[in-house]
Amino acid sequence: MMVFVAYLFLWSWLPSAQCLSFRYHDSVEMEQYLKDINTTYPTITHLHSIGQSVQGRELWVLILGQHPREHRTGIPEFKYVGNMHGNEVVGRVLLLQLIDYLTSRYLTDSFVTHLLNSSRVHILPSMNPDGFESSTRDCMNIVGRYNKNGVDLNRNFPDVFEMNNKQQREKEVTAIIDWLNTETFVLSANLHGGAVVASYSYDNSNSGSELQGGSSVAPDNDVFIHLAKTYSFNHTDMHKGNACSGSYFLDGITNGYQWYPLSGGMQDYNYVRAQCLEITLEISCCKYPQESELPALWEANKPALLAYMKQVHLGVKGVVMDTNGNLVQNAVIEVAGRNNLNPFRTDRNGEYYRLLLPGTYTFTVTYPGYQALTQTLSVPYGPETFSAVTQNFLLQTTTQLPASTTEPVHKNNSAALMANTVTALTALVIQRLLRS
């Protein structure tokens, strides 16, 4: 009997990471779960808060990857964001299940191991914990949708088409904007409820050339459609388009604006201001379903969540450097035929990632004081090998150098130092290639 009691005592102290149940964990339980996971898997996870909600709850992000604490050159950054509308709770549950799935299968499951070795995955299970705590278990009402200040967080970002920049930013939105400024995310999705469909940019329009036949069409529309279909066709029902009564979406996808225009949304901000392609996933007809429905919702979404993450390896990646092997920050990387509202640029490590479907593309790289570089590239389907094709660009100085613009970026932070080491090696490889 004593042994049994001791066993029960020990079992009750096992980290909750060992047995994540299909139920709604409140904010305190979720925080404990994330801490337990981080303790159980310290080498492949890193837990940090990107800010606080209006009521002071931490916005916890768990990072998963072979090197979870820092960016590594060539390793793309991916993110999932859940529970932006506090009463749309399935995403929050599924992201915790996803964390459980990924951590428990690393080094035993080939797909998971390849995924975490080749990308860095950031998961924010709840962007609106205050809303979650105030919501009621109801399918369609809006109690808990907004943050504590009564603001819809998916209308509170600086709009990319309108000048609403004087609007006051909520703490949760500011935390996301700061996050986007500290990590160079490549691909993202934010999880909602109340429908079953994958929605993609643009959500808004200023009635310019982007407005085509009722849709607001982004320059990377082909990539967005591929991303949305990747989710819908890997989902049990989404691709059928009629999962919820009263609505139909061809292939289970929609252009955001065509569905309904909205201003100040998160996905347009990600795409235009942070060069991160993000889609909005509506993953349950009922916003707050019975707990008994959660296992089936996980099974329906699991293959889609995994397949979508792999798409972070679409297209082309690389660094831009000068002939001395210095990384060049803010070099403009343009792909012919894609007139992005904000051109894609190299980040603080001199790196770029450009999600593209397989095909042939003409790249032009420009930076003040250097000759424009144009190259045509053949792009394979990167997800197959868990890597986008690598293309580094070597810029030559122009003969007449304006003194103020020719200085390449030298940085003292550790990421840049590490990247510089990689660059030196890359430069050697390029020099050899140029010789041969």
Ligand SMILES: [Zn+2]
């Ligand atoms: Zn929503």
